[in-house]
Amino acid sequence: MAITMTSINETLFEKSQQLIPGGVNSPVRAFRSVGGTPVFFKKGLGSKLWDVDGKEYIDYINSWGPMIVGHAHPVVIKAVQEVAENSLSFGAPTGLELEMAELINKLVPSMEQVRLVSSGTEATMSAIRVARGFTGRSKLVKFEGCYHGHSDALLVKAGSGLLTFGEPDSAGVPAEVAAHTLTLEYNNTQALKDLFSKMGDEIACVIIEPVVGNMNLVVPHMEFLQTLRELCTKHGAVLIFDEVMTGFRVHLGGAQALYNIKPDMTTLGKVIGGGLPVGAFGGRKDIMSCLAPLGKVYQAGTLSGNPVAVTAGLKTLELIQAPDFHAKLTAQTKKLVDGLIEAAKEAGVIFNAQSVGGMFGLYFCEKCPASFHEVMQSNKEHFNKFFHSMLDSGIYLGPSAFEAGFVSAAHSDADIAFTIAAAKKAFALVATAH
Numbered sequence: 414m415a416i417t418m419t420s421i422n423e424t425l426f427e428k429s430q431q432l433i434p435g436g437v438n439s440p441v442r443a444f445r446s447v448g449g450t451p452v453f454f455k456k457g458l459g460s461k462l463w464d465v466d467g468k469e470y471i472d473y474i475n476s477w478g479p480m481i482v483g484h485a486h487p488v489v490i491k492a493v494q495e496v497a498e499n500s501l502s503f504g505a506p507t508g509l510e511l512e513m514a515e516l517i518n519k520l521v522p523s524m525e526q527v528r529l530v531s532s533g534t535e536a537t538m539s540a541i542r543v544a545r546g547f548t549g550r551s552k553l554v555k556f557e558g559c560y561h562g563h564s565d566a567l568l569v570k571a572g573s574g575l576l577t578f579g580e581p582d583s584a585g586v587p588a589e590v591a592a593h594t595l596t597l598e599y600n601n602t603q604a605l606k607d608l609f610s611k612m613g614d615e616i617a618c619v620i621i622e623p624v625v626g627n628m629n630l631v632v633p634h635m636e637f638l639q640t641l642r643e644l645c646t647k648h649g650a651v652l653i654f655d656e657v658m659t660g661f662r663v664h665l666g667g668a669q670a671l672y673n674i675k676p677d678m679t680t681l682g683k684v685i686g687g688g689l690p691v692g693a694f695g696g697r698k699d700i701m702s703c704l705a706p707l708g709k710v711y712q713a714g715t716l717s718g719n720p721v722a723v724t725a726g727l728k729t730l731e732l733i734q735a736p737d738f739h740a741k742l743t744a745q746t747k748k749l750v751d752g753l754i755e756a757a758k759e760a761g762v763i764f765n766a767q768s769v770g771g772m773f774g775l776y777f778c779e780k781c782p783a784s785f786h787e788v789m790q791s792n793k794e795h796f797n798k799f800f801h802s803m804l805d806s807g808i809y810l811g812p813s814a815f816e817a818g819f820v821s822a823a824h825s826d827a828d829i830a831f832t833i834a835a836a837k838k839a840f841a842l843v844a845t846a847h
């Protein structure tokens with residue numbers, strides 16, 4: 414007779430749900446989309462994670478991007494320990510912040526001036542306020558399926574018609590706030606042209622993920638990005654590249670370097686903190702000069718530029734400047750994707766995958782999607798079966814069919830081979846499920 418043992422993991426989740434809404438501090442962690450119990454972790458090293466019950470996993474979330482050099486990298490950990498001994502925070506300027514600003518400006522030259530914050534949400538929220546202050550306009554344009562953090566103005570979905578104003582995508586967001594946000598279809602160049610010809614001169618800014626990593630992975634069409642750049646320039650709208658996810662991940666200089674398009678403003682997060690809370694926004698000097706104390710746009714933060722967090726970021730950015738870092742990361746991610754496509758083909762499962770730099774997308778549909786609508790065609794049941802089989806085998810993927818995946822510099826050939834072997838088993842299971 415089998416004895417059911419309650420794992421530490423299950424106990425923690427049960428207790429957490431009493432005190433923390435849904436048992437988690439960010440919704441996707443709750444496994445609602447794939448079902449089952451979320452994994453509680455206690456340790457990470459390189460490409461590996463260990464849960465509270467001691468089970469080992471190869472990690473393809475990497476804290477949603479930041480752990481690009483792998484978990485607990487000794488260089489990062491040592492520097493953080495050392496700087497922590499000099500106090501955790503001052504609420505006053507430090508030389509570390511200047512170092513970070515210089516490095517950002519060197520790696521992402523379109524960021525002529527930069528200000529540090531503590532999350533990606535803060536970075537995008539502040540960038541939009543500056544853009545509105547600079548232009549004196551209110552309208553904000555975003556794209557369906559892109560995520561820019563959880564501030565009110567950005568939790569907006571498309572209205573019913575192409576050129577209608579947005580509706581709140583969350584309870585608690587006033588319709589009046591959402592009304593200033595317009596949502597267009599990603600990669601739809603004609604919709605962009607139509608919008609700008611109708612109200613281009615009312616648009617304060619357009620915010621976009623230059624490679625989308627928040628509706629699985631969606632790659633931009635060059636013509637779409639180029640048209641966007643031209644229209645913003647022509648109408649005096651501020652073009653904001655939200656590179657919170659793509660920054661330092663798809664290329665050392667971000668997606669703007671990969672595609673050679675210069676935005677007016679850029680937001681950063683994730684990798685820039687190396688696992689501690691850092692975000693940044695910056696761009697053209699004339700725009701950034703509108704910020705207090707120079708200008709009339711207010712923005713502030715008690716822990717902005719925190720020395721410990723900035724140190725983790727600086728060390729991470731130092732490591733990713735190693736020769737061929739991104740070439741290797743890109744090749745390793747491609748190797749994973751190619752292996753998965755091959756394994757699915759062998760099993761006769763409808764599947765596709767692609768990668769940009771160290772980000773990848775897995776799709777249980779025929780072709781790689783170009784818009785939110787196409788992403789939604791992916792077979793969610795198949796993904797969930799695949800996800801749980803992989804999790805059983807010790808492969809930790811994003812717990813939703815609509816999240817991108819991340820590879821770090823610590824992922825070895827053996828990790829990739831192990832993952833593909835596990836995927837063969839998982840695809841075989843998907844193939845029999847009807």
Ligand SMILES: *Cc1c(COP(=O)(O)O)cnc(C)c1O
Pocket residue numbers: 531532533534535537560561562563622626627655656657658682683692
């Ligand atoms: C993660 C993310 C954000 C939000 O960053 P937080 O640090 O979670 O607030 C904003 N934009 C993009 C593109 C992101 O991927």
